[in-house]
Amino acid sequence: MTRIISYLVVALAMLAFGSPDMPSTYAVDLHAFEFNEGSGFFLSETFDSGNPGGQAWVESNLLTDSETNGSGSFRITKFNDDQADNYLQIDNITSSTVGSRYIVVRMSGWNFVDSVVGQGEEIRFDFLDSDTGTSGSAVTSQVRIDRNTDNGNIELRGTAIGVGSTDIASRATLNTTQTAPFTMVLELDKKSNTYEVFYKDGTNPAQALGAAPISAARNGNSIRFTVNNNFGSDITEFFAIDRFALTDTNPLTDLMTLEVNRITGEMKLKNTTGSALSGLRSYSLTSASGALTAANWRSVTDFYDQAPGNGSVDVDGAWSKTSTSATDLSEGVIGGNGGNLSINQEVILSSGTGPWLRGIYEDLEMVLNFDGGITRKANVNFVGNGGERLDVGDLNFDGSLTAADWTAFIAGAEMDLSGLTLAQQYQAGDLNGDGLNDIFDFAIFKDSYDAVNGFGAFNTMFAAIPEPTSLVLLSLGCVLSGMRRCRPKFVAPRLISEVSSMKSLASFVVVLAACIGVSLNNSVTANAAVLEDFPFGDSNGTLIGAAANTANPGNFWDEDPTDSINSSVQNGVYRIQRNDEEAATNYLDIENITSGKAWLVADIAGWNFTPTLGVGEVFEEFRLAFLQNDPPAQGNSTLTAQFAIQRNQTTNVIELIGNRAGGGANIAQTLNLTHSRNTPFSVALEIDEDNNSYSIYYKDDTNPYTFLGSAAHDSARDGNSIRMFINNNFGGTGEFFDLSRVYLTDTDPTNVSNDRMTLQVNTVTGELKLINDTASTFDIDAYTITSATLAGDLKPLTWNSLSDQVPLIDPVDGPDGDSTLGNGTGETWDEAPGSSSKVLAERFLLGSSVFTPGRDETLGLAFQVGGDTNALTFQYRNADTGAIQTGLIDLIATGPNGDFDGDGDVDGRDFLRWQRGGSPAPFSSTDLAAWQNAYGVGPLSSLEAVPEPTALTLVLSLAMGLVAVRRNRVS
Numbered sequence: 001m002t003r004i005i006s007y008l009v010v011a012l013a014m015l016a017f018g019s020p021d022m023p024s025t026y027a028v029d030l031h032a033f034e035f036n037e038g039s040g041f042f043l044s045e046t047f048d049s050g051n052p053g054g055q056a057w058v059e060s061n062l063l064t065d066s067e068t069n070g071s072g073s074f075r076i077t078k079f080n081d082d083q084a085d086n087y088l089q090i091d092n093i094t095s096s097t098v099g100s101r102y103i104v105v106r107m108s109g110w111n112f113v114d115s116v117v118g119q120g121e122e123i124r125f126d127f128l129d130s131d132t133g134t135s136g137s138a139v140t141s142q143v144r145i146d147r148n149t150d151n152g153n154i155e156l157r158g159t160a161i162g163v164g165s166t167d168i169a170s171r172a173t174l175n176t177t178q179t180a181p182f183t184m185v186l187e188l189d190k191k192s193n194t195y196e197v198f199y200k201d202g203t204n205p206a207q208a209l210g211a212a213p214i215s216a217a218r219n220g221n222s223i224r225f226t227v228n229n230n231f232g233s234d235i236t237e238f239f240a241i242d243r244f245a246l247t248d249t250n251p252l253t254d255l256m257t258l259e260v261n262r263i264t265g266e267m268k269l270k271n272t273t274g275s276a277l278s279g280l281r282s283y284s285l286t287s288a289s290g291a292l293t294a295a296n297w298r299s300v301t302d303f304y305d306q307a308p309g310n311g312s313v314d315v316d317g318a319w320s321k322t323s324t325s326a327t328d329l330s331e332g333v334i335g336g337n338g339g340n341l342s343i344n345q346e347v348i349l350s351s352g353t354g355p356w357l358r359g360i361y362e363d364l365e366m367v368l369n370f371d372g373g374i375t376r377k378a379n380v381n382f383v384g385n386g387g388e389r390l391d392v393g394d395l396n397f398d399g400s401l402t403a404a405d406w407t408a409f410i411a412g413a414e415m416d417l418s419g420l421t422l423a424q425q426y427q428a429g430d431l432n433g434d435g436l437n438d439i440f441d442f443a444i445f446k447d448s449y450d451a452v453n454g455f456g457a458f459n460t461m462f463a464a465i466p467e468p469t470s471l472v473l474l475s476l477g478c479v480l481s482g483m484r485r486c487r488p489k490f491v492a493p494r495l496i497s498e499v500s501s502m503k504s505l506a507s508f509v510v511v512l513a514a515c516i517g518v519s520l521n522n523s524v525t526a527n528a529a530v531l532e533d534f535p536f537g538d539s540n541g542t543l544i545g546a547a548a549n550t551a552n553p554g555n556f557w558d559e560d561p562t563d564s565i566n567s568s569v570q571n572g573v574y575r576i577q578r579n580d581e582e583a584a585t586n587y588l589d590i591e592n593i594t595s596g597k598a599w600l601v602a603d604i605a606g607w608n609f610t611p612t613l614g615v616g617e618v619f620e621e622f623r624l625a626f627l628q629n630d631p632p633a634q635g636n637s638t639l640t641a642q643f644a645i646q647r648n649q650t651t652n653v654i655e656l657i658g659n660r661a662g663g664g665a666n667i668a669q670t671l672n673l674t675h676s677r678n679t680p681f682s683v684a685l686e687i688d689e690d691n692n693s694y695s696i697y698y699k700d701d702t703n704p705y706t707f708l709g710s711a712a713h714d715s716a717r718d719g720n721s722i723r724m725f726i727n728n729n730f731g732g733t734g735e736f737f738d739l740s741r742v743y744l745t746d747t748d749p750t751n752v753s754n755d756r757m758t759l760q761v762n763t764v765t766g767e768l769k770l771i772n773d774t775a776s777t778f779d780i781d782a783y784t785i786t787s788a789t790l791a792g793d794l795k796p797l798t799w800n801s802l803s804d805q806v807p808l809i810d811p812v813d814g815p816d817g818d819s820t821l822g823n824g825t826g827e828t829w830d831e832a833p834g835s836s837s838k839v840l841a842e843r844f845l846l847g848s849s850v851f852t853p854g855r856d857e858t859l860g861l862a863f864q865v866g867g868d869t870n871a872l873t874f875q876y877r878n879a880d881t882g883a884i885q886t887g888l889i890d891l892i893a894t895g896p897n898g899d900f901d902g903d904g905d906v907d908g909r910d911f912l913r914w915q916r917g918g919s920p921a922p923f924s925s926t927d928l929a930a931w932q933n934a935y936g937v938g939p940l941s942s943l944e945a946v947p948e949p950t951a952l953t954l955v956l957s958l959a960m961g962l963v964a965v966r967r968n969r970v971s
Contacts, residue, residue: 028050028247028248028249029049029050029245029246029247030050030051030090030091030101030245030246030247030248031048031050031051031054031088031090031244031245031246032048032049032050032051032243032244032245032246032247033046033047033048033049033057033074033243033244033245034047034049034072034242034243035068035072035073035074035241035242035243036072037068038068038070039067039068039069039070040067040068040070041067041068042059042063042064042066042067043057043059043063043066043067043074043086043225044056044057044058044059046068046074050245050246050247054089055088055089055133056088057086057087057088057225058086058087058088058133058134059086060084060085060086060227062078062080062082062083062084062227063076063078063084063086063227065077065078065079065232066078066227069240072108072242073108073240073241073242074240074241074242074244075238075239075240076123076227076231076238076239076240076241077231077232077237077238078227078229078230078231078232079230079232080230081229081230082228082733083226083227083228083229083610083733084226084227084228085137085224085225085226086224086225086226086227087128087132087133087134087135087136087222087223087224087225088133088222088223088224088225089132089133089134089222090133090220090221090222090223090246092131092219092220092221093127093188093190093219093220093221094190094219094220095190095191095193095216095219097190097191099189099191099248100187100188100189100248100250101127101187101188101220101246101247101248102185102186102187102188102245102246102247102248102249102250102251103125103127103143103185103186103188103223103244103245103246104183104184104185104243104244104245104246104247104251105125105143105183105184105185105241105243105244106181106182106183106241106242106243106244107178107181107182107183107184107239107240107241107242108181108240108241108242109177109178109179109180109181109182109240110145110177110178110238110239110240111176111177111178111236111237111238112147112154112176112177112237113234113236113237114152114176120146120147120148120149120229121146121147121228121229121230121231121237121239122144122145122146122147122226122227122228122229123144123145123146123226123227123239124142124143124144124146124224124225124226124228125142125143125144125184125186125223125224125225125226125244126139126140126141126142126223126224126225126226127139127140127141127142127186127188127195127219127220127221127222127223128140128220128221128222128223128224129162129217129218129219129220129221130221130222131221131222132222133222136222136224137224137611137612137675138161138162138218138611139159139160139161139162139224139611139612139652140160140161140162140165140188140195140214140215140218140219140220141158141159141160141165141186141188141195141214141220142158142159142160142186143156143157143158143184143185143186143197144156144157144158144159145174145184145239146228148171153173153174154173154174154175154176155171155172155173155174156171156172156174156184156197156199156209157170157171157172157197157209158186158195158196158197158209158210158212160195160212160213160214160215161215161611161612161651161652161653162214162215162217162218162651162653163215163217163651163653163672164193164213164214164215164216164217165212165213165214165215165218165651166212166213166650166651167212167650168195168196168197168209168210168211168212169210169212169288169363170209170210170365171209172199172207172209174201180201180202180203181202181242182199182200182201182202183199183200183251183252184197184198184199185197185198185199185250185251185252187250188214188220189387190219190220191386191387191388192382192387192388192389193213193214193215193216193389194211194212194213194214194362194382194389195211195212195214196208196209196210196211196212196379197209197210197211198250198252198255198379199252200252200254204374205254205255205273205374205375205376206252206253206254206255207255207375207376207377208255208377208378208379208380209377210365211362211380212363213362213389223246225244227239253272253273253274254273254274254275255272255273255376255378255379256269256270256271256272256273256366256368256376256377256378256379257269257270257272257378257379257380257381258270258285258349258364258366258378258379258380258381259381259382259383260354260356260362260364260380260381260382260383261354261382261383261384262358262382262383262384262385262389262390262397262399263358263384263385263397263398263399264353264354264384265296265350265352265353265354265356265358265397266348266350266354267348267349267350267354267355267356268346268347268348268349268350269341269346269347269349269366269378270344270345270346270347271341271342271343271344271345271346272344272379273343273376274343275343276340276341276342276343277340277341277370278337278338278339278340278341278370278371279337279338279339279340279370279371279372279374280313280314280338280339280340280341280368280369280370281332281333281338281339281369281370281371282322282330282331282332282333282368282369283330283331283332283366283367283368283369284323284328284329284330284366284367285328285329285330285349285355285364285365285366286327286328286329286364286365286366286367287326287327287328287356287361287363287364287365287423288327288363289361289363289421289422289423289426290326290327290357290420290421290422290423290424291326291356291357291359291361291363291364291421291422291423292325292326292327292328292329292355292356292357292364293326293355293357294321294324294325294329294355295355296350296351296352296353296354296355297324297329297349297350297351297354297355298348298349298350298351299319299321299329299331299349300313300314300319300331300333300339300347301319301320301321301331304319304339304347305317305318305319305333305339306318312345312347313339313340313341313347314333314336314338314339314340315340316336316337317333317334317335317336317337317338317339318333318334318335318336319331319332319333319339320332320333326421326423326424327421329355332369338370338371357423357424357427358390358397358427359390359395359397359423359426359427360389360390360392360426361422361423361426362380362382362389364380365377365378365380366378366380384399385399386399391448391452392431392444392445392448393405393409393431393444393445393448393449395408395409395427395429396408400452401448401449401452401453403814403815403816403824403825403826404825405445405449406445406449406825406826406845407825408427408429409429409437409441409442409445410429410830410832410833410843410845411428411429411833412428412429412430412437412833412834413429413437413438413442413830413832413833413834413841413843414436414437414438414784414832414833414834414835414836414839414841415428415437415833415834416834417430417435417436417437418435425437429441429445431444431445432444437834438784438841439782439783439784439841439843439875439876439877439884440668440884442782442843442877443782443877443882443884445845446781446845446882447882449845529745529746529747530551530743530744530745531551531552531590531591531598531743531744531745531746532549532551532552532555532588532590532722532743532744533549533550533551533552533741533742533743533744534547534548534549534550534557534574534741534742534743535548535550535740535741535743536569536572536573536574536739536740536741537572538569539569540568540569540570540571541568541569541570542568542569543559543564543565543567543568543569544557544559544564544567544568544574544586544724545557545558545559545564545586546559547569547574551743551744555588555589555590556588557586557587557588557724558586558587558588558589558632558633558634559586560584560585560586560634562582562584563578563580563582563583563584563585563726564584564586564726566578566579566731567584567726567730572740573605573738573739573740574738574739574740574742575736575737575738576622576726576730576736576737576738576739577730577731577735577736577737578726578728578729578730578731579729579731580729580731581728581729583725583726583727583728584725584726584727585634585637585723585724585725585726586723586724586725586726587627587629587632587633587634587721587722587723587724588632588721588722588723588724589630589631589632589721590719590720590721590722590744592630592718592719592720593626593687593689593718593719593720594689594718594719594720595689595690596688596689596690596746597686597687597688597689597690597746597748598626598686598687598689598719598744598745598746599684599685599686599744599745599746599747599748599749599750600624600626600684600685600722600742600743600744601682601683601684601685601741601742601743601744601745601749602624602682602683602739602741602742603680603682603739603740603741603742604645604680604681604682604683604737604738604739604740605678605680605738605739605740606676606677606678606679606680606681606736606738607645607676607677607736607737607738608675608676608734608735608736609647609654609675609676609732609735610675610732610733610734610735611675612652619646619647619648619649619728620646620647620727620728620729620730620735620737621644621645621646621647621725621726621727621728622644622645622646622725622726622727622737623642623643623644623645623646623723623724623725623726623727624642624643624683624685624722624723624724624725624742625637625639625640625641625642625643625685625722625723625725626639626640626641626642626685626687626694626718626719626720626721626722627639627640627719627720627721627722627723628640628716628717628718628720629720629721630720630721631721632721632722632723637723638661638662638717639660639661639662639717639723640660640661640687640694640713640714640717640718640719641658641659641660641685641687641694641713642658642659642660642685642723642725643656643657643658643683643685643696644656644657644658644659645673645683645737653672653673654672654673654674654675655670655671655672655673656670656671656673656683656696656698656708657670658685658694658695658696658708658709658711660694660711660713660714661714662713662714662716662717663712663713663714663715663716663788664692664693664694664711664712664713664714664715665711665712665873665886666711667694667695667696667708667709667710667711668709668711668884669708669709669883669884671698671708679700679701680699680701680702680740681698681699681700681701682698682699682705683696683697683698683699684696684697684698684699684705684749684750686710686748686750686754687713687718687719689718689719691888691889692712692713692714692715693710693711693712693713693886694710694711694713695707695708695709695710695754696708696709696710697750697752699750704751704752705749705750705751705752706752707750707752707754707881707883709883709884709885710754710756710885710886711886712873712886715870722744724742753776755774755775755776756774756885756886756887756888757770757771757772757774757778757780757851757874757876757885757887757888758770758771758772758773758874758887758888758889758890759771759785759872759874759887759888759889759890760856760890760891760892761863761869761872761889761890761891761892762863762892762893762894763863763865763869763891763892763893764865764893764894764895765861765865765894765895766795766798766861766862766863766864766865767858767859767860767861767862767863767899768785768799768858768859768860768861768862768863769856769857769858769859770783770851770856770857770859771855771856771890772851772852772853772854772855772856773853773854773890774853775853776853777850777851777852777853778850778851778876778878779848779849779850779851779878779879779880780848780849780851780876780877780878780879781843781844781845781847781848781849781877781879782841782842782843782844782876782877783841783842783874783875783876783877783887784832784839784840784841784874784875784876785839785840785841785859785862785872785873785874786838786839786872786873786875787837787838787839787867787868787871787872788838788871788872788873789838789867789868789871791837792836792837792838792839793837793863793864793867793868793871793872794836794837794838794839794840794862794863794864795837795861795862795863795864796835796836796837796840796862798860798861798862799835799840799859799860799862800858800859800860800861800862801829801831801840801842801859801860802828802829802842802849802857802859803828803829803830803831803842804831804860805857808821808822808828809828809829809849809857810828810829810844810847810848810849810850811827811828811847812827812828812846812847813827814826814827814846825845826844826845826846827846827847828844828847829842829843829844829849830842830843830844830845837864840859840862844879848879869889869891872889873886873889874886874887874888874889875887897930897934898910898927898930898931898932898933898934898935899934900913900914900927900931906931906934906935907935910931911931914927914928914931
């Protein structure tokens with residue numbers, strides 16, 4: 001009865017008079033807890049004046065010693081190191097929500113004991129993407145006060161989780177004991193997918209800690225209040241909260257503001273503190289990404305001091321610039337009374353497009369220093385573009401993705417961006433921040449372009465799968481699509497030319513027969529030959545070193561004797577649970593894999609990674625790898641290729657990755673996974689020792705395997721042993737990683753076609769060709785050829801790129817206002833301007849080239865004869881899936897046969913090439929005779945397989961019928 005009366009008193013008082021602590025600037029309190037109930041009320045029993053009758057806090061049972069103290073505070077005392085999560089259901093905050101929402105937490109004080117006991121204490125308030133209000137941990141953004149266990153400092157910071165999210169770089173060091181009121185504010189802006197943290201310490205000026213992006217996929221659907229670790233190690237330790245609110249207005253109104261326009265670049269410093277300010281001695285404008293340029297900085301020194309400026313900021317002092325770098329624009333004054341800023345005064349700091357390099361890096365911070373040691377960190381407020389950040393790839397900064405952005409992007413393709421800042425590299429087309437404008441950036445740009453302008457921009461494709469009775473039509477379609485794409489005005493003559501000789505007709509027949517064969521054999525699946533197999537059917541408690549190998553009995557894991565002993569077989573799975581930060585490394589000796597392919601497969605029953613880590617904890621990893629070592633031994637790990645399921649150290653996302661050591665490349669694609677799952681998940685790591693490459697596939701529950709990506713590995717390394725590597729602590733609350741099976745096989749278990757395109761290199765002539773010599777079809781819109789030698793072995797001057805060739809290769813008609821194919825921006829292949837002796841690359845924005853079986857395209861004499869073919873790599877992008885694939889390299893050694901320009905046929909252009917001389921030596925009279933004998937001959941295909949008589953009859957009938965139809969049409 002006492003508690004009911006207390007509730008009524010509080011509610012009636014607030015209805016009658018409002019909250020005495022509520023600032024008048026609050027427009028709407030969506031939720032508000034003032035903790036005026038009296039003594040002994042738990043968090044779940046406190047009154048919500050902003051939403052009376054709404055859902056109360058769902059309280060953790062670990063907060064049984066925390067309650068209201070009768071003086072308007074909720075006092076936290078906690079005698080364990082576990083994490084207490086409390087939840088509050090709210091109306092969803094999404095991109096359609098108008099304006100920002102703010103979590104406001106006001107503390108009356110705290111006391112952290114001086115010595116760190118166990119892990120550092122933490123108080124956190126989060127916006128969660130989880131929408132239950134009773135559980136979940138998908139953090140969208142977070143404000144927290146915690147102890148840094150490295151230095152013992154009490155700190156205020158902002159963190160976020162999810163793809164595209166980053167933590168706020170700045171931290172504020174706070175008092176260990178706080179007696180003055182302290183307010184921290186977390187802003188969530190889903191329009192720009194940004195969060196920002198503010199704070200006010202007693203009567204000191206309000207400060208902006210900083211801002212950072214959040215994952216566009218995450219919203220503010222509920223709130224979590226977390227108390228982590230021990231707040232009861234000393235009788236004096238406590239944390240007292242006297243107000244919590246969710247509101248639509250920031251209560252801290254004495255902030256300075258720096259307003260930056262995303263589109264125009266205009267930058268204004270505004271005195272929005274509500275009072276005139278005097279004694280301004282200096283300020284600094286900084287950017288961690290190097291997004292500043294002094295050329296467009298309208299400084300106080302030049303414009304607003306007594307001379308040569310107009311004195312609107314300082315009438316008696318001489319200002320001077322102290323830094324003009326890309327990361328820091330600073331200026332200050334010595335002498336005089338300092339600068340003055342009247343109420344609402346605006347100081348324009350931009351000239352032209354302003355000192356901020358427009359783009360995706362909105363990381364500006366501004367600190368102003370006043371007399372008396374007073375500092376004010378401004379609220380940096382980006383405006384324009386409808387409140388949204390600029391799209392990735394909007395490189396002319398007009399708020400849309402158009403052909404003009406493509407022009408800016410392709411201008412930086414494969415250029416040397418070293419020496420530029422992160423922001424400068426972005427403006428040159430480095431969209432993923434790796435210091436390059438390469439094929440991976442093209443993939444990002446095209447995906448972004450398609451998202452704005454429609455998938456594929458101008459993509460047309462057949463959506464229906466033919467019925468079995470349509471086999472004949474499918475075969476005919478294979479032939480039509482298998483020819484090199486013809487421009488409309490050349491279709492009929494070229495088709496007649498292709499089938500007018502028996503050799504061309506034979507080629508025609510082979511392609512048809514191959515298509516029929518592929519159609520009949522697609523469903524064939526081989527049974528895997530398992531070489532090593534650990535199904536973990538052992539008794540509970542069995543360690544990895546004693547687990548039975550059912551495929552190769554007697555071959556066991558060489559177990560880490562120290563760091564693997566806490567993990568063992570439990571109920572049919574190998575359960576990984578560890579309580580230390582060391583690396584547990586286990587080895588398995590296998591028969592050497594020096595040629596062909598092999599697959600290392602992990603079947604996983606499930607896992608649980610704790611949603612967030614305590615201060616000082618390290619990120620967990622599970623890895624399986626092929627090693628060069630033979631035999632393996634503890635501490636001996638020369639990595640060939642591996643996959644890892646790990647917690648990303650920056651974003652906290654659980655991800656699947658692939659990498660290698662030594663030569664080659666890491667797999668660019670990553671797969672983001674959930675922190676917890678109880679359904680099966682499999683990963684297959686393939687090595688291909690014939691082509692010195694590796695690939696990763698994954699299988700999610702009952703779905704088929706999916707290809708993640710492939711890349712080259714060090715050609716000197718093979719698969720001579722296996723390593724299972726378990727790193728860092730899997731001992732959090734409920735944390736585990738369960739393996740249901742690990743096995744090695746020499747037969748593909750994925751049933752995923754991994755056919756790849758080939759770069760053919762003629763080591764005699766230097767000719768390069770793109771070839772599809774598989775039964776699969778490849779739709780590509782980008783390729784890159786690189787040479788890793790010091791000087792490079794590629795020849796851009798004799799490169800006959802796809803964009804150079806006449807007629808144009810596979811042009812399309814874009815949004816340029818006419819109907820001519822290939823005459824507009826992005827309507828055909830574009831060379832990367834940075835192409836050189838070390839890289840040759842092309843990109844296709846609005847279209848692609850379909851390489852059906854047998855198609856090839858020459859790239860001219862673009863390889864230096866005598867160069868290092870082992871240093872070559874070839875990558876291309878699959879236009880259908882977006883995957884970046886590492887292609888094969890095939891070496892041939894044939895002399896000139898009259899095709900001197902390497903375009904696949906012998907014609908008048910070859911004679912002109914003969915006249916001009918060859919490279920590295922001039923062509924001879926013998927070469928001329930070869931040209932005369934071969935003149936008019938196009939690319940031929942050999943009869944490598946003879947179809948069955950019934951199929952041959954069908955093929956010949958179709959071929960002859962097609963020829964007759966075409967001849968009738970053009971006669």
